[in-house]
Amino acid sequence: MIFSRRTILFGVASAATGLISDKSGYAALLPNEPWWQSATGYQIYPASFFDSNGDGIGDIAGIITKLDYLKDLGIGFIWLSPVYASPMADNGYDISDYQAINPTFGTLKVMDKLIAEAKTRGIGIVMDLVVNHTSDQHPWFKAARASRTSPYRDYYLWRDQPPAKGAPEDLASTFGGPAWTRDEVAGAYYFHEFAARQPDLNWANPAMRRDIYKMMNWWLDRGIAGFRMDSIDLIGKDIAKGIVADGPNVHPYLQEMTAATQGGRDCITVGEVWSATPDNAVLYSDPARHELAMIFQFDHVTRFWDSKLGKWKSQPVDLPTLKGIFAKWQAALATKGWTALFWGNHDLPRAVSRYGDPGQYRVESAKMLATVLHLMKGTPYVFQGEEIGMTNAGFTDIKQYRDVETLNFYQIQIAGGESEADFMAGARANSRDNARTPMQWTSGRNAGFSRGRPWIGVNPNKATVNVAADRADPNGVFQRYKLLIGLRKLLPIIRRGGFRLVAAQHPSVFAYERTFGDDRLLVIANFTGKPTSLALTPNEVMTGQDILNGGTRSLGGVLNLQPYETIAVLRAYAPTPVAAPPPLR
Numbered sequence: 001m002i003f004s005r006r007t008i009l010f011g012v013a014s015a016a017t018g019l020i021s022d023k024s025g026y027a028a029l030l031p032n033e034p035w036w037q038s039a040t041g042y043q044i045y046p047a048s049f050f051d052s053n054g055d056g057i058g059d060i061a062g063i064i065t066k067l068d069y070l071k072d073l074g075i076g077f078i079w080l081s082p083v084y085a086s087p088m089a090d091n092g093y094d095i096s097d098y099q100a101i102n103p104t105f106g107t108l109k110v111m112d113k114l115i116a117e118a119k120t121r122g123i124g125i126v127m128d129l130v131v132n133h134t135s136d137q138h139p140w141f142k143a144a145r146a147s148r149t150s151p152y153r154d155y156y157l158w159r160d161q162p163p164a165k166g167a168p169e170d171l172a173s174t175f176g177g178p179a180w181t182r183d184e185v186a187g188a189y190y191f192h193e194f195a196a197r198q199p200d201l202n203w204a205n206p207a208m209r210r211d212i213y214k215m216m217n218w219w220l221d222r223g224i225a226g227f228r229m230d231s232i233d234l235i236g237k238d239i240a241k242g243i244v245a246d247g248p249n250v251h252p253y254l255q256e257m258t259a260a261t262q263g264g265r266d267c268i269t270v271g272e273v274w275s276a277t278p279d280n281a282v283l284y285s286d287p288a289r290h291e292l293a294m295i296f297q298f299d300h301v302t303r304f305w306d307s308k309l310g311k312w313k314s315q316p317v318d319l320p321t322l323k324g325i326f327a328k329w330q331a332a333l334a335t336k337g338w339t340a341l342f343w344g345n346h347d348l349p350r351a352v353s354r355y356g357d358p359g360q361y362r363v364e365s366a367k368m369l370a371t372v373l374h375l376m377k378g379t380p381y382v383f384q385g386e387e388i389g390m391t392n393a394g395f396t397d398i399k400q401y402r403d404v405e406t407l408n409f410y411q412i413q414i415a416g417g418e419s420e421a422d423f424m425a426g427a428r429a430n431s432r433d434n435a436r437t438p439m440q441w442t443s444g445r446n447a448g449f450s451r452g453r454p455w456i457g458v459n460p461n462k463a464t465v466n467v468a469a470d471r472a473d474p475n476g477v478f479q480r481y482k483l484l485i486g487l488r489k490l491l492p493i494i495r496r497g498g499f500r501l502v503a504a505q506h507p508s509v510f511a512y513e514r515t516f517g518d519d520r521l522l523v524i525a526n527f528t529g530k531p532t533s534l535a536l537t538p539n540e541v542m543t544g545q546d547i548l549n550g551g552t553r554s555l556g557g558v559l560n561l562q563p564y565e566t567i568a569v570l571r572a573y574a575p576t577p578v579a580a581p582p583p584l585r
């Protein structure tokens with residue numbers, strides 16, 4: 001029997017809500033529960049996190065100085081965006097040596113120190129594995145272009161002639177323009193899904209695959225906790241048929257990769273899968289298939305993109321649609337597979353700017369978004385700065401942008417007749433640089449990010465939006481994230497409970513119920529800046545613990561909700577601590 005009938009009311013007393021007493025963080029894990037299903041991830045975009053040496057670019061030594069901050073937040077692992085050797089055509093997503101560190105970020109020695117220092121704080125390091133493509137400066141590509149007979153030629157995808165217009169292979173790059181570019185040295189065209197400086201690897205080549213697995217093992221042996229796999233749904237592509245995403249070989253390759261790398265290691269692997277559907281998500285993440293631990297899916301992002309101009313023409317978020325998307329994904333992976341939960345990352349706008357209110361109700365909406373997301377089933381990811389409610393960059397001049405995708409599309413769309421004002425409005429809403437402005441540590445110079453000149457502009461709202469101010473505020477955003485991250489470790493209902501939307505069609509309330517045995521958790525959020533109300537049905541009314549504020553609370557009849565007000569009430573029995581596996585292997 002896992003639960004005693006002792007209610008949590010009689011359980012533990014402590015700080016925020018009277019619920020969190022478990023200092024080790026993992027004492028409430030159920031038997032055989034993978035550590036990464038109770039952990040929360042934190043994404044670091046290294047160039048913008050903390051600059052330790054004043055060159056204006058964040059670095060690994062800077063991350064080490066902030067590990068205590070992350071430990072306080074309670075995260076279980078860091079997803080570290082690329083720090084490998086790179087000419088930085090796409091901020092490190094163009095790797096020229098997988099087994100070296102970009103000198104701007106540090107050295108292998110300091111990387112090893114980061115892994116060790118994080119580990120002593122119970123934090124794993126998850127490396128960004130970018131193996132759909134390399135940099136054009138990778139030695140494999142240099143050898144490949146130099147000679148048709150080099151064994152490395154076949155590590156990439158070549159054609160002698162550009163594909164005929166309209167042929168299956170006549171594909172466009174995600175970053176604009178054709179996906180085939182002529183290389184003068186090679187005397188041939190090579191395929192690149194992303195920038196021309198990011199040639200795609202040929203996964204059909206077994207020697208190439210073996211080299212990748214060898215490299216992955218080299219990293220795993222250094223003590224990392226796993227991999228975030230960039231664009232992983234593209235590796236099984238069948239270019240001759242015009243298939244790039246979710247190609248026929250992606251699942252066999254992932255199974256081969258698991259067998260060749262992780263055997264026996266309790267790794268976290270999370271795949272970036274823009275092509276995810278409820279069906280293929282199970283294929284990717286069903287543990288019995290030995291592919292990935294979980295995936296990122298982007299339904300809640302792309303559903304609100306324009307059918308023609310995509311992200312560059314922002315559409316408002318429709319709440320019933322958004323709720324339906326989350327409910328669909330909670331259901332899809334309810335019994336098999338696992339999902340990641342996130343609002344933002346380094347490619348997406350800031351959560352409060354996209355889904356909440358970056359102005360008057362910034363703090364309230366940031367806390368609302370955190371609560372709604374973190375009380376669902378899955379592994380939540382916090383993108384750096386989200387935990388203090390950072391907002392979009394607000395750039396007004398194209399010269400302020402650094403992102404290759406934004407700069408390419410600026411050229412393409414203006415040349416195509418789009419007005420400068422329209423493009424800039426789209427970029428202000430959705431450019432990837434919105435998430436890439438420096439982390440705001442203090443209200444001081446450069447937001448305390450760097451003593452030099454930052455590589456990208458600092459958001460002027462650092463005066464009010466910063467770690468120093470927010471973290472000290474018991475009603476701030478940071479304390480809410482910390483609470484939610486702790487609750488997940490403590491309460492199996494959050495990790496494993498069933499999910500059902502409440503008032504699915506309500507235009508301004510996001511409400512749902514979680515159930516686990518006799519336990520019940522009701523989450524109710526006003527997703528708007530206007531007061532609203534919600535009528536609960538007789539079987540939805542309940543009395544339980546107010547897990548956000550402490551004390552008991554009865555929910556019945558009609559609830560009136562202030563702007564962005566969020567309620568979470570739990571009726572549960574205290575978990576009896578069981579022996580927990582260590583959070584890291």
Ligand code: TEU
Pocket residue numbers: 090093094130174194230231272274311346347405432
């Ligand atoms: O992103 C994959 C990807 O498809 C994105 O480029 C996405 O389409 C775009 O950002 C939406 O605007 C991954 C990385 O997350 C991204 O940063 C890299 O640029 C890309 O792969 C290439 O490695």
Ligand code: CA
Pocket residue numbers: 051052053054055056057058059104
């Ligand atoms: Ca630096």
